Amino acid sequence: MAGAALERLERDELLGMLRLMLLGRRFEEKASESYALGKIGGFCHLYIGQEAVGVGALAPLRDDDYVITAYRDHVQAIAKGVTARQVMAELYGRVDGCSGGKGGSMHLYSAEHRFMGGWGIVGGQIPAATGIGWAIKYRGGDQVCVCFMGEAAVNQGAFHESLNMAALWKLPVIYIVENNRYGMGTAWERASSLYDISQKACAYAMPSAIADGMDVLEMRATMEEAIERAREESMPTLIEARCYRFMGHSMSDPVYGVYRTKKDVEEAKQTDPIATYIEGLKQADRLTTEDLEALDQEVRAEVDDAVQFAENSPLPPAGDLHRDVYAQINDHGDLFFEGVGAPDPALGRAAGEVAD
Amino acid sequence: MAVITYRDALNQALAEELERDPDVFLMGEEVGQYDGAYKVSRGLLERFGERRVVDTPITELGFAGLGVGAAMAGLRPVIEFMTWNFAILANDQIINSAAKVHYMTAGQFSCPIVFRGPTGAALQLSAQHSQALEASYAHFPGLKVVVPGTPADAKGLLKAAIRDDDPVLVLEGEVLYAMKGEVPEDPDFVIPLGVAEVKRAGADVSILTHGKMVNLALQAAERLAKDDVDAEVVDLRSLRPLDLDRVVDSVRKTNRAVYLEEGWGYSGIGAEVVAQVQENAFDWLDAPVLRVHQTDAPMPYSKELEKLAKPSVERTIEACNRVLYR
Ligand SMILES: Cc1ncc(C[n+]2csc(CCOP(=O)(O)OP(=O)(O)O)c2C)c(N)n1
Numbered sequence: 080m081a082g083a084a085l086e087r088l089e090r091d092e093l094l095g096m097l098r099l100m101l102l103g104r105r106f107e108e109k110a111s112e113s114y115a116l117g118k119i120g121g122f123c124h125l126y127i128g129q130e131a132v133g134v135g136a137l138a139p140l141r142d143d144d145y146v147i148t149a150y151r152d153h154v155q156a157i158a159k160g161v162t163a164r165q166v167m168a169e170l171y172g173r174v175d176g177c178s179g180g181k182g183g184s185m186h187l188y189s190a191e192h193r194f195m196g197g198w199g200i201v202g203g204q205i206p207a208a209t210g211i212g213w214a215i216k217y218r219g220g221d222q223v224c225v226c227f228m229g230e231a232a233v234n235q236g237a238f239h240e241s242l243n244m245a246a247l248w249k250l251p252v253i254y255i256v257e258n259n260r261y262g263m264g265t266a267w268e269r270a271s272s273l274y275d276i277s278q279k280a281c282a283y284a285m286p287s288a289i290a291d292g293m294d295v296l297e298m299r300a301t302m303e304e305a306i307e308r309a310r311e312e313s314m315p316t317l318i319e320a321r322c323y324r325f326m327g328h329s330m331s332d333p334v335y336g337v338y339r340t341k342k343d344v345e346e347a348k349q350t351d352p353i354a355t356y357i358e359g360l361k362q363a364d365r366l367t368t369e370d371l372e373a374l375d376q377e378v379r380a381e382v383d384d385a386v387q388f389a390e391n392s393p394l395p396p397a398g399d400l401h402r403d404v405y406a407q408i409n410d411h412g413d414l415f416f417e418g419v420g421a422p423d424p425a426l427g428r429a430a431g432e433v434a435d
Numbered sequence: 436m437a438v439i440t441y442r443d444a445l446n447q448a449l450a451e452e453l454e455r456d457p458d459v460f461l462m463g464e465e466v467g468q469y470d471g472a473y474k475v476s477r478g479l480l481e482r483f484g485e486r487r488v489v490d491t492p493i494t495e496l497g498f499a500g501l502g503v504g505a506a507m508a509g510l511r512p513v514i515e516f517m518t519w520n521f522a523i524l525a526n527d528q529i530i531n532s533a534a535k536v537h538y539m540t541a542g543q544f545s546c547p548i549v550f551r552g553p554t555g556a557a558l559q560l561s562a563q564h565s566q567a568l569e570a571s572y573a574h575f576p577g578l579k580v581v582v583p584g585t586p587a588d589a590k591g592l593l594k595a596a597i598r599d600d601d602p603v604l605v606l607e608g609e610v611l612y613a614m615k616g617e618v619p620e621d622p623d624f625v626i627p628l629g630v631a632e633v634k635r636a637g638a639d640v641s642i643l644t645h646g647k648m649v650n651l652a653l654q655a656a657e658r659l660a661k662d663d664v665d666a667e668v669v670d671l672r673s674l675r676p677l678d679l680d681r682v683v684d685s686v687r688k689t690n691r692a693v694y695l696e697e698g699w700g701y702s703g704i705g706a707e708v709v710a711q712v713q714e715n716a717f718d719w720l721d722a723p724v725l726r727v728h729q730t731d732a733p734m735p736y737s738k739e740l741e742k743l744a745k746p747s748v749e750r751t752i753e754a755c756n757r758v759l760y761r
Contacts, residue, residue: 121558183561265492400744417700
């Protein structure tokens with residue numbers, strides 16, 4: 080499947096995917112540096128090793144398609160078009176971040192890019208994805224909604240309820256399970272009575288597929304089929320993308336030691352999706368060493384620019400504390416409550432103000 | 436008495452109760468092989484084995500409900516939530532099931548279960564991971580709710596919770612785990628549910644508080660002392676049952692009070708306590724009781740905004756000064 084895609088796709092498209100994977104990788108390496116320096120805080124979950132899934136899955140999408148995901152969201156946001164600048168500024172908690180500095184690493188959102196986040200509760204995004212699919216169908220559109228989740232989320236009741244409705248009502252949602260083998264410190268086989276996730280689709284009479292999530296072209300080809308099914312027949316698909324997380328679960332979780340060995344990780348790194356893709360492109364004469372160097376430089380410059388941008392972006396003003404709690408501020412009665420005497424540190428909001 | 440961390444105090448409580456009663460078992464995400472996401476259950480799997488210390492899938496509703504059934508069938512489950520933010524997924528089982536079992540079965544069944552885990556904001560974890568939810572649980576009759584603010588209280592309250600025949604929720608402070616303090620070694624050291632403690636005696640104003648905020652209240656009291664204000668700090672420790680007598684005694688002595696809590700003020704614990712105080716000590720009050728709490732918004736990620744959103748020592752001092760008309 081991957082070989083055919085190598086023949087079929089334009090060079091621009093092939094290199095575009097490589098560029099995004101490289102950008103994702105360099106972006107996160109930089110983010111991890113900034114995290115170590117204390118410039119980024121909170122929980123931060125890196126995607127390193129899984130780039131082929133996000134990039135391959137989103138490459139064949141249209142701009143007006145929707146994407147929704149969990150907290151491991153930096154690269155998916157970038158692959159959907161959110162700029163490295165907007166994402167980095169969000170990690171820095173600055174006003175120019177794609178969530179205005181209020182979300183941070185786990186909660187990237189961009190309405191402009193139909194990037195619907197950025198959800199921090201395992202499984203929380205799955206019913207919402209189904210709702211987005213519902214809205215598409217309700218309006219008679221032909222967009223699709225792509226919903227990413229980790230394999231551990233599949234055990235949540237929300238998964239079962241959502242897939243049942245999506246199949247029952249024929250909603251154009253593509254559920255992608257990124258099976259990176261571990262939900263935090265728990266290996267998949269210690270958490271699920273059924274090893275093969277794609278089989279779960281049988282329970283809902285939903286089409287399904289397994290993709291090699293370390294192979295960006297196979298990921299893309301699998302998605303193309305699912306997208307066609309969603310656009311033409313308004314039918315959901317469950318895709319299990321088998322991949323591996325090269326880093327710890329989050330910045331505080333060691334890469335190996337507790338639940339997997341150094342050897343496990345080293346072995347998995349032999350199938351690094353970026354290295355493998357570069358190798359494949361070179362062998363098919365679609366990429367030269369010069370191309371690669373140029374791409375790499377371009378990408379590094381883009382990441383440096385994003386960091387500069389984030390560093391220079393202002394902090395959110397104190398008045399932002401109450402902005403956007405509600406979409407509409409009523410004229411009658413006060414929606415906010417600060418206690419009788421407690422001083423409000425952030426009385427920047429204007430009464431009757433409608434958030435923009 | 437040994438000086439140990441809040442985390443180790445909880446660990447001791449779990450170990451001692453697992454040791455004492457074979458019907459007690461611990462279940463939750465990463466509690467076993469990983470030693471607990473916050474290392475509260477460190478070493479317990481090794482010591483008590485897989486039958487007693489059980490790793491679960493990420494299925495909060497499922498394993499909370501499993502605990503309810505197991506409790507009805509005679510066991511004494513301790514269910515750990517990685518944080519209380521995720522317990523919201525299990526609220527159906529906590530609220531609709533556990534809280535009602537004894538009542539709706541006319542006492543034929545009880546539900547001796549403990550739900551526990553960290554609560555409240557740490558640093559920059561943003562809206563879905565920074566919630567102090569105790570007020571929402573204290574709302575429900577049938578549940579007991581405790582919030583230890585020191586290592587000794589953590590141990591004594593958790594042990595009492597495990598021995599209690601009703602569903603008890605223990606909300607631990609995520610940022611308290613590393614806090615050190617003296618903790619009794621007696622295996623029968625328990626702190627009865629529903630007993631508040633005066634953590635600092637004073638004459639001029641009562642700072643009523645619970646959980647993680649106890650420490651903030653004590654800091655505020657120290658700073659106020661430099662200004663010749665003698666503040667009393669009353670730690671409720673248990674929100675349901677509530678030790679109203681101790682609260683009222685304190686207010687009758689100082690005639691002024693401030694409620695300090697980590698969560699939102701609207702429909703918060705402070706709201707309840709203020710209502711009770713005005714019903715029971717109105718004639719002793721020299722000023723309205725004020726509340727200090729998280730600002731009325733979900734928690735923002737940005738470090739500076741987060742700092743503004745959280746209750747602080749400064750705001751507590753300011754509220755105390757206000758009720759003192761200073
Ligand atoms: C309902 C809920 N329970 C627990 C957590 C804590 N938690 C965050 S990520 C995670 C592991 C999830 O693993 P998986 O879904 O496989 O995604 P991955 O991290 O591998 O991308 C856990 C237990 C949470 N955020 N939400």
